[in-house]
Every structure is written in C-alpha cells, then in structure tokens.
Amino acid sequence: MKPYILLLLFACCLFSCSEDEIESYYGGQYLYFSQLKDAEEDENAIRVSFNNYPLDNELTVKISxxxxxxxxxxxxxxxIGVVKEKTTALPENYSIPQNPVFKANSATDNLELKLIKTENLTEDVSLLLKIEANDYFAGSVQNFDTIRVVFNAVESQPLWWDKDVKNVYLGTYSRAKYRALVQYGGEGAADFGSMNASQKRQCALRLKDAIALYGLKEDDGKAMTVPIY
Incomplete structure (x- = not known):
C-alpha cells in the first residue's frame, strides 16, 4: 500500500484545490525516504545487528x-535531524554526515549513516531520523519524512548455523570460529546460510585450509576443527 499512498500524496501536493496547500508546495523540491515505499506496515524500520559482522566495530548503512x-x-x-525524544541510541553509537548533499541531475541518492559498536549495545536501541527543511529543500512528504534504525551488538549463534551446518560443514558453533569463517571463508561468508551446497562446501574448505595454515584455535586455546572433507 505504501507506493500508492506516496503517489496519492504527491498528487495532492500538485493538484489540491486548497489555496493553503498550493502555496506550501508550489515551486519547492522535497526529499523523502524512498525505501519506505516498499516497506510493509510492520517493517518500516531498518534493522542491523553487529552480530552478523563479527569483524567490524563500525558499519555504514545506506538509506535511500x-x-x-x-x-x-x-x-x-x-x-537530517535526530528526533531525540524518540531515540534511545546514544550519540556515540552513530554518526550522521555533517553536510550531506543530494547529487546533481538525479532523483535518487543515499544517506550514509555510520553505526558504531560500543559495550552498551546489549539490547536493541533505536535512532529516529527526520528530513528537515533548509535553503534548498522545502522539507519532506508526510509519512515519508522519518525513518527508524534499530540496531544492537548482541552476540548470538546465527539462525542458519543449524544441525546440518554443524554436522556437514562447520562443526559446533563458537564465536572464534564464526570470526574465522568471516575472515577466511571468502565473500559472503557472514551470511553462510544463504549459500547453495557447493558454495557452502567451498567456504568451509577455505576455513579448513586457514585452520591448518595459521593454526587457528578456539578462545579457550583448543584446536579449531571443522567436519568438511
């Protein structure tokens, strides 16, 4: 429903018979969070977990x-402003570009938001961003002027590390092994669960080779092993 709502809003902006509305929208450019067009009503937030990026202490989130x-x-x-009364993330957990610019001759662009991992991210925190008016943009469009970013750094076993992954490819889960998988398993290793069987095998073999080459160990000092052969 979101795309149709957005089109209706734009039509109202351009063709409304209300003199007040015509005056407020006439001759201006407006920005909106375009990825909200395709979001479901209960999925209108960007969700990020540092758990899925075990080697990174900073993440860049591109917002359309x-x-x-x-x-x-x-x-x-x-x-871009922060709605502080509806934000639970601490200032040290994020960085917004101080002077972002919308690129010339284009109808789309991305805001690059930096998320920063700190020890306090033991549960979900949220950051509510809002498009604000300035000398170039008259503002935004209602219902598309704010977007929420929810993030955490809770360490947990990935859902894809199931019985099959354990028995065939990677063995028992550990944080050290997950970090090693991401570091040595090749592109996309952090999302091992989305790979096909051949890709999983190659990824697990790369990890096995790295274990042998570098003598990788678990956090408790025991030798790291994988069942793939």
Missing part, C-alpha cells in the same frame, strides 16, 4: 532518498 520536484543542476545540501 528520493526527490520530488526538478533535479538540481548542482549538488544540493540537505539536512
């Missing part, structure tokens, strides 16, 4: 933006 109105001929600065 769309433009209503004529594209700019030059890069146009825009403003």
């Amino acid at each position: 933006l769309g433009l209503v109105g004529d594209p700019f001929t030059k890069d146009a600065p825009y403003k």
Whole structure:
C-alpha cells in the first residue's frame, strides 16, 4: 500500500484545490525516504545487528532518498535531524554526515549513516531520523519524512548455523570460529546460510585450509576443527 499512498500524496501536493496547500508546495523540491515505499506496515524500520559482522566495530548503512520536484543542476545540501525524544541510541553509537548533499541531475541518492559498536549495545536501541527543511529543500512528504534504525551488538549463534551446518560443514558453533569463517571463508561468508551446497562446501574448505595454515584455535586455546572433507 505504501507506493500508492506516496503517489496519492504527491498528487495532492500538485493538484489540491486548497489555496493553503498550493502555496506550501508550489515551486519547492522535497526529499523523502524512498525505501519506505516498499516497506510493509510492520517493517518500516531498518534493522542491523553487529552480530552478523563479527569483524567490524563500525558499519555504514545506506538509506535511500528520493526527490520530488526538478533535479538540481548542482549538488544540493540537505539536512537530517535526530528526533531525540524518540531515540534511545546514544550519540556515540552513530554518526550522521555533517553536510550531506543530494547529487546533481538525479532523483535518487543515499544517506550514509555510520553505526558504531560500543559495550552498551546489549539490547536493541533505536535512532529516529527526520528530513528537515533548509535553503534548498522545502522539507519532506508526510509519512515519508522519518525513518527508524534499530540496531544492537548482541552476540548470538546465527539462525542458519543449524544441525546440518554443524554436522556437514562447520562443526559446533563458537564465536572464534564464526570470526574465522568471516575472515577466511571468502565473500559472503557472514551470511553462510544463504549459500547453495557447493558454495557452502567451498567456504568451509577455505576455513579448513586457514585452520591448518595459521593454526587457528578456539578462545579457550583448543584446536579449531571443522567436519568438511
């Protein structure tokens, strides 16, 4: 339903018979969080867990933006604010570009938000971002002007590390082995569960080779092993 709501809002902005509405929208460019168009009603937040990136202490999240109105001929600065009363993330947990710009001659762009891993992220925290008006943009579109980012650093066994993965490819889960898998297993190793059987085998064999080459051990000092052969 979100795409149809957005189109209806745009139509109202352009064709409303209300004089007040015409005055407030006439001649301006507007930004909106475009990825909300395809989000379900109960999935209108970006969710990130550092657990899925065991080697990273910082993550860059790209948030899609769309433009209503004529594209700019030059890069146009825009403003993103934090709705503090609806944000539980601490300032040290995120970094927003100080002077973001919307690229010229385009109707789409991305805001690059940096998330920072700290010891306090033992449960979900949320960051509510809001598009604000400035000298270049008149503001945003209702229902598409804010977006919530929910994130944590809770360490847990990935859901895909099931009985089959344990018995055939990787053996018993451990945090040290998960870190080694991501480091040595090749591209996409962090999301091992999305691979097909051949890719899983190759990934597990790369880990096995790294164990032999570097003498990798578990956190308790025991030798790391995998069942793949």
